[in-house]
Amino acid sequence: MASRVVAVILAVLAGASAAHGSEPWWNETQVYGTNANSGGSTGVFVGLTLIQSAAAKGAVCLDGSLPGYHLHRGFGSGANSWLVNLEGGGWCNDVSSCVFRKGSRRGSSNHMERQLQFTGIMSNRPGENPDFYNWNRVKVRYCDGGSFTGDGSNAAAGLYFRGQRIWQAAMDDLMAQGMRYANQALLAGCSAGGVSTILHCDEFRGLFPSNTRVKCLADAGMFLDTVDVRGRREMRSFFDGIVRLQGSGRSLPRSCTTHMDKTSCFFPQNVVPNIQTPTFILNTAYDVWQLQQSVAPKTADPQGLWSKCRTNHAYCNSNQLQFLQGFRNQMLDSVRGFSASRQNGMFINSCFAHCQSERQDTWYANNSPRLGNKRIAEAVGDWFLERGDAKYTDCAYPCDNTCHHLVFRGDH
Template identity: 65%
Template sequence: MRKLMGLWVLFIYGFASKCVDGFEYLNLTELPFDSFHGVSAVSAYNPLIVGLTLIQGAASKGAVCLDGTLPGYHMDHGYGSGAHSWLIQLEGGGWCNSVRSCVYRKTTRRGSSTYMEKQIPFTGILSNKADENPDFFNWNRVKLRYCDGASFAGDGEDKTAELEFRGQRIWSAAMEDLMSKGMNDANQALLSGCSAGGLASILHCDEFRDLFPGSTKVKCLSDAGLFLDAADVSGGHTLRTFFSGVVSLQGVEKNLPSTCTNRLDPTSCFFPENLIANIKTPLFILNAAYDSWQVQSSLAPTSADPSGYWHDCRLNHEHCSEAQILFLQGFRNQMLNAIKGFSMASQNGLFINSCFAHCQTERQDTWFADDSPLIGNKGIALSVGDWYFDREGIKAIDCPYPCDKTCHHLVFK
């Protein structure tokens, strides 16, 4: 795969930027496959293609997508030394915070299994090839599809709009189904997720641990899920306002950890920075210090930048002024402050690289390839593996931009 001036270009096909109820968001996980300089990541890596399994018993439990269809997952069975090891990857894909945006969402693969791809490629942490995924290639690997719009945490409904907010029930039904298919015999398990799925892996981490006996090795990984309650470029709090709508509309409050809701409001408890210190299960946080989704949708959305001053910077960090980079350095500092207490626990792991990126576990080029991003001399896949298997403690924090020359920066067209 070709590299040009250290930048990986992600082509957005028209539907990437949406404005729903005043919240413009770029859903990086909307792309079926990433494409770089016209070379498909899929064709470059020739990945395993895995079919969709619908959870047949889910409807009787009320565990349905926004439109009432069955939820589903993709699974590739483990073998050999990985036959009793399980990796669950929670799909990301934004959220919906209003009846209007959720009604739209149920006409897409993010709200209905009717529109989900019936087959998807398994790349990165889901790959079945040892030279692409050295520690988890022969595990039972599952990608749980995301069709609720509240990080698998809501439980409610809107009968008038024919909307089912059943993320928590989908989570429970999926886990029950997988336990019946052999996960109950797991000797080691890893719950992972990307973006909204990365937030979900934090929210459900201790629940996942509780599925297994104490003898089972269980850990969690959040990729690009460290969403911050940060001020946007206008001084407002775009993401907090949006999350408030998600939490109130979808009945999320009752499923948030009481260790947080006992002291903070429900919206604050949807932000990982207020959750991670109280998670008992070992957790690894992988995040770009200049997370592309948060730059575009939380820090500098068009609603907070009516003059368009941030337009070019949002699309390409090389077009940012010194003042804009200084603002983004402040965001990085806020992220590092948010993980200070978390990082002090020896069981936890960190990989915070100074890249303009989002979701680095599922893409092969960022997970494990010849030129994958590094902190020091170690990439993401080996860092996660060393942490999971207790080979080495991993608390890797990059120096500030622009010192890291190994990044696969996202540049938007």
Template identity: 60%
Template structure:
């Protein structure tokens, strides 16, 4: 198997730099990186089958419940009904897309699809774990599949407002309104359900995992999948804590602590309890962690952001890992070691699942090429889709952890241009 490389062209970045500085620049670059990562070169090849396009649905009566996007518009989701053996099975996928941690960048976010219904795409392709084709999604193709749109900026977990700037931080209410509506559409009769999410949505799937499980009778098989949601409280290249500072702003501004596990808050500060490494021990519902050991978003925005590297000495390396020197690669190896150490106890629990591949990637369940394709990334000859399916249906115990870079030749590594 040859290693595949996907090139992300940062054309939008040029105009971005001229209008945004400081933390707002980083928050919006995060937004750009997150979006760019979802579109691979292979998805544009004409030989690829056309994905299912699913229209948007506004959540009925959400505004009356205070469940609104940052700008006060109604939240939404995309739903494709199940059929046959999957008619009573439900997959709920939480959209990702960074966070906003200051008034300024939350105000900016209101002018994007990450903060307002007005700017959301009205149809979305369902690929990867959301695909309706058995050859692309062998275990979940005929389930009821839902993608809940992300427009609050705090991983569906905030509950506050800022009247002076007309900002509504209502992620928790959006989450509850969406689930309530889906329950009324038949999910309350589900015999099995999977809550998944990617990136900021992957963090949300950890935060809301037990809450999701509690909504079903004990007879329902309920599990959760976090894809690229394991954000580490790691030291950046300057010795600082870029991501901790950003998360601290998100938690304080949006009052996220209201919706974090009390068992964690009894031990740690609210910002620490927003980090998955401190959350996972408090999750009782079976949880699967899918993560690249060298997560491309964290490399760009947490480990070597511009604020930690103003001279740009990491620019070549973080754009293309092939250009990293030995000390830079060692920095990434230390990051991987921290990740493995943080999941060590989690992995000992029999209901949990792991797929940690040694790739420079991000969000591998949403993209068809990384979820299930002829040349998908593998650990022990097993692609992501089979690993997740085997775990969900209890066919196998899945604790798949790759050897360190550069051993994996099946990666679809992301290269920024």
């Protein structure tokens, strides 16, 4: 079977603001050549619940509006099982980008969709989501721009950096909605939500009694502290801006901040070695977000030598592919110690993609990506339910013909 290529009509994908600009270039309104947003699913639409108790706690979005979540109740054998999915969508790292963001659904509940379609790991259909379809499934909306870590404000700009408080208010509300009675719970998230999942994983574990099965799934959250094609660390500079602006340091895991600087502890690679809670890392070895924003960003490529490779891996020359193989090696090195623990799981495929758990075509479909003849949903289910070992690492590109590669039309 030939590799699946998903053509992206808009050259924007995940809500991160440009490193030094005010407008988000990667805007998670996904418009694909086929199967639009749902990745082929006809999943249920779930309404938005605003957290009314949040205001009194100062737990508000960037613009001061109430945070919220979408909850679809579980049933049958899943009535006391909970899946909490932290929404992704990039970050803002300076005042201007956060001001821009607060006028969107990424910074204000006034602009959020009143309903979201639940697909992939959020689907309520056993044929689309075999192990989690009848759980209580929650999508916690992301409106703080700092992966649920900030604790501060900027009065002059009318900005509230309250991500940590939003996290706590959402968890308090969900516990009151019945999550306190969970017999098993999974915290998950993709992209910036994957970072959030790693940063808050042990906190989530702490909400429940010790006999409750609690685990975490981070999808496309392994943003690496890597050098770009000009030898600079664009992502470190970007994350440093977030941590300083939003006052995130106080919320980052102390297991990391006791021996590393705060910006380093925003990078999941420095947090996962000390996570106590069983965790599953789902990532592509050639994450297209990182390829475009931190490995070969436009700022590091003034002559446009990477412009074609950035948008379509098929146009990468041998030198560029060699550089990307080095990035893959860093990705694998970053999880080497993590993967040695029996409690952890891993699925790292050699695809040019970003986020694979929430799209139906990559999570669980007839032609979904596979490693060890396991689709992602099967590998995650095996790991969570302890049906067997679930550690899968792909060989280097171009050996995998099950990938759903992302291809962009035009450079950005």
